[in-house]
Amino acid sequence: MDPDEEYSIHDEDHIGPNTDTSDAELMVEPYPVSDAHSGERDSSCGPSEASINIIKSEYVLSQGDRLDNRSPLKRQAAETHNYRPFKRQKGVVNSEYLELLNSDINDAAHRVCLDDEVDLPASQLGLTQWSSIEKQLLFEALSRLGRYDLPGIVARISTKSEVEVQQYIHILDGAANSRRSNLHRSFLESAEFPAAVELSQQCCHAQEEAADAISFRQERREEQREELKWGAKWDITPSVAREIARRLDNGESDTEDAPHFAQLFHLSNWLGLSERLFMNSSIPGSNWNYVDDKQPSVWATAFDDFYSLAVSVTRRLVQTTLFISMSRIRAKREVRPATRDIVRRKDVEAAVASLGMMANSHEVWRSIARRLRLDVFEDPPDSDGEHVDDEPMAYEEIEEQLSVEPELSDEQVSGKEVLKFAVPPVEDTDGDDADDDDSEQAYDTGIDSEAAQQEVEQQNDEEYEIIREMDEVLHYSSASIPDVRSAKRGLKLRISTERQQEAQADLHDEFASYQAENEMWDILRKKPPMELPKVQSPGPVQRSHLDVESVYPLGRDWATKLAFYEEWETLDNKEGSVSDADDDDDDDDDDDDVDVDIDDDME
Numbered sequence: 001m002d003p004d005e006e007y008s009i010h011d012e013d014h015i016g017p018n019t020d021t022s023d024a025e026l027m028v029e030p031y032p033v034s035d036a037h038s039g040e041r042d043s044s045c046g047p048s049e050a051s052i053n054i055i056k057s058e059y060v061l062s063q064g065d066r067l068d069n070r071s072p073l074k075r076q077a078a079e080t081h082n083y084r085p086f087k088r089q090k091g092v093v094n095s096e097y098l099e100l101l102n103s104d105i106n107d108a109a110h111r112v113c114l115d116d117e118v119d120l121p122a123s124q125l126g127l128t129q130w131s132s133i134e135k136q137l138l139f140e141a142l143s144r145l146g147r148y149d150l151p152g153i154v155a156r157i158s159t160k161s162e163v164e165v166q167q168y169i170h171i172l173d174g175a176a177n178s179r180r181s182n183l184h185r186s187f188l189e190s191a192e193f194p195a196a197v198e199l200s201q202q203c204c205h206a207q208e209e210a211a212d213a214i215s216f217r218q219e220r221r222e223e224q225r226e227e228l229k230w231g232a233k234w235d236i237t238p239s240v241a242r243e244i245a246r247r248l249d250n251g252e253s254d255t256e257d258a259p260h261f262a263q264l265f266h267l268s269n270w271l272g273l274s275e276r277l278f279m280n281s282s283i284p285g286s287n288w289n290y291v292d293d294k295q296p297s298v299w300a301t302a303f304d305d306f307y308s309l310a311v312s313v314t315r316r317l318v319q320t321t322l323f324i325s326m327s328r329i330r331a332k333r334e335v336r337p338a339t340r341d342i343v344r345r346k347d348v349e350a351a352v353a354s355l356g357m358m359a360n361s362h363e364v365w366r367s368i369a370r371r372l373r374l375d376v377f378e379d380p381p382d383s384d385g386e387h388v389d390d391e392p393m394a395y396e397e398i399e400e401q402l403s404v405e406p407e408l409s410d411e412q413v414s415g416k417e418v419l420k421f422a423v424p425p426v427e428d429t430d431g432d433d434a435d436d437d438d439s440e441q442a443y444d445t446g447i448d449s450e451a452a453q454q455e456v457e458q459q460n461d462e463e464y465e466i467i468r469e470m471d472e473v474l475h476y477s478s479a480s481i482p483d484v485r486s487a488k489r490g491l492k493l494r495i496s497t498e499r500q501q502e503a504q505a506d507l508h509d510e511f512a513s514y515q516a517e518n519e520m521w522d523i524l525r526k527k528p529p530m531e532l533p534k535v536q537s538p539g540p541v542q543r544s545h546l547d548v549e550s551v552y553p554l555g556r557d558w559a560t561k562l563a564f565y566e567e568w569e570t571l572d573n574k575e576g577s578v579s580d581a582d583d584d585d586d587d588d589d590d591d592d593d594v595d596v597d598i599d600d601d602m603e
Contacts, residue, residue: 091213241267
């Protein structure tokens, strides 16, 4: 028996009180996943006979066994996958790794990574005071969002307006342009910009083991809290869902006894969607058969959250619909006093549009096979489970069969037409020699072609790349560089210098990755299975004032050349106006109308 099966949520944590991490716990509030959660994760590796029977019956979409197209629809239990690479392993919680995890969680929650070594003094720009923490938040947001996402930057700072942020960025941009115009390079070389470090696969596996130990312990505590809150029905498995549905249908369970969300949701259908759609991908990492042998289940707290969302969205939609209906009725009663208090379909559609909600779910279900990487088959397996050698349907075919295209009017069809420009055929002429001469003249570098080819063959790879970049600047761009030997020599020198700076940056990045991996192994309290190749320090950064941008503009100021348009100038005025013909109050038989007693004083 797998030792994991002997563990109960009532038992003590697998970390004893004698360890130094017995009191370690994640600092964040545990929140169960809102998607399907595999129940009883600590089970044996092979799928049970019950799960095999479920796979055999009523199935059109492939299960985990069908990931290989050659796999038969009917399999014996012995043929199932006994090795599950995604099964987590228990271990001892590493307190240092837990501290690192909590630090990253804190940074993610605040959406900022503040470096204590950076000390930005407070200053004043015009009438605006900038504190040290505000500057750190500003530069952190600039590095992550870019200078043009002003609303995002303001949201992260939260204490400055868009005008104040734009003023600060404008001053920074002016200082950078002034330094660049004085033929000075940036304050920092490429090697001094911090880059993302790379860790070896061995180190990543060791981190996964440490994360598994924390995940196991945190999950056990969450399960204990769930059971304390919901009792025996804390984990809604297929059997629990069927039992709840049976009691509700037979009236055996009181309203207070059954979960409130069970009176709104068909729990079995939710679990079926998770089993056959959301967790049934053809990719092993997203298929529940490769993660655990138990059928997917959903925690009661997740259903409770979905219930709260459904009630909240419904209330907001009804409130918005009534507001739009009252506005329409009040405006219309000034012309037609006999207008009735009726909520029409277009009021609901306007409410849905104003809330930014989807009008229907056809597109979501139409593209779900491609989005979730599902294998869909035209015909289900035979009742006797005979093997069928059918290939999965193509995603285009699935989307075509599931598409529900509404009938469009002539104006809508004409509005959707796309102009196709035909390329005129090239006629054969007798001027081929002249065209060849023009081509040679257009791409002539001033060096004999045969001599240039021999020279390139004698150069090393680095020299060849430099020549390629120089030719690209000279002949395939609009740079106004004179075609003289001195200009070419200066351009070649600048390209060579920039490539040396890039190589220097690569060396510094490699050394930073080496240091970071050594630090990570120290945190994990392990030694790498194979000794890491030592990386020598690249030494001080070599600086240079030569760059290609001084002779060939790279278009950094492209934003200054854009024409600004007001929002109303970008609106599409081709939409036809909505006719009020369907507002006839004499239409009592309109199926889309709903008689509602609307209080005119309701706000």
